[in-house]
Amino acid sequence: MIDLYIMLVFLICAALVAVEMEDLLSAVVAVSAVGLGISISFLILKAPEVAITQVVVEILCLILLIRATIHKDLPFSTSGRWFINTTIAVVFVVMFIGAISLALQDMPPFGSPIMRVGSLYLRDGFAQTGATNLVTAVVLNYRAYDRLGEMTLLFTAFLGVLVVLRRRGRVTPGKTGEEDEE
């Protein structure tokens, strides 16, 4: 259990570094350190599926962020109404912490989850689906609606990117019409 706490402290430190860094590229690298630490935390908590997805998506987001920020110099604006901004931020943080502390009292204690449906999946999942990886059995057999929604989300993001970010716009209507398929 001590390794998990070490990893959590590392996560907090890396997040603070990412916030406080002046250079944008260094901040992106610090954020990627946060993602790697989250993935190792998932491995410590015995969730390799989530760790794989975390690492892979993290690499992709890192590439996208570096590619997006490496040629740009985006200055942070430090002037302006800092008092009002700070007050609003503090108020929202206090509200968030209060709501979280109220909500976490109803959670089951760490390490002893409520296994109403999960125990059924663990007992019958292999016999009912034939998949030895129970996570995939749940995600693609019992709860395939979730994955369908996820794919719909990705599809919508893809269509949005294709429609909004064109390399060359439509000069004359009807000349390049391949965006209007779906």
Place this chain on the structure above:
Amino acid sequence: MTVPESHSFSIVVRTTARYVVRVMMIFGFYVMFHGQISHGDGFAGGVILGLAFIMMMLVFGTEAAMRYFSRPLAPRLVSVGGLFFLTIAISGFSGGYYLFNFIGQGQVFKVWGAGIVPLCNVAIGLMTTTCLIGIYAGLTRFKPGPGGKQ
């Protein structure tokens, strides 16, 4: 594979990438097809495949990589993946309900074993790969025209 003159990657990076791309693609297909046996599923395998292609774009330039993946191909591949998934889902009505496992349990520890799970993994992997490549290409090749209305 021709390399544009303006590119700054050294020959070490290019030679390494040329070999590593194949290994990454094999690993992506492995993760995708073994989703019901070992860890990872179609989404993770699809992201690994997309990352292999994105690495090709980064190293050899976007234009050289886009010869293998043209602009009108992306929406078609995504649509094929989505329609494949929907076909599997609607075929479940032959056994009772939407997304029903109409093939059966199959053989354990086989690649095409657990009914609709590997088919769904293939569809999801196709969609994920194409979506990620398309999003990356759209974000990196985008150049705003003059006046924003070009």
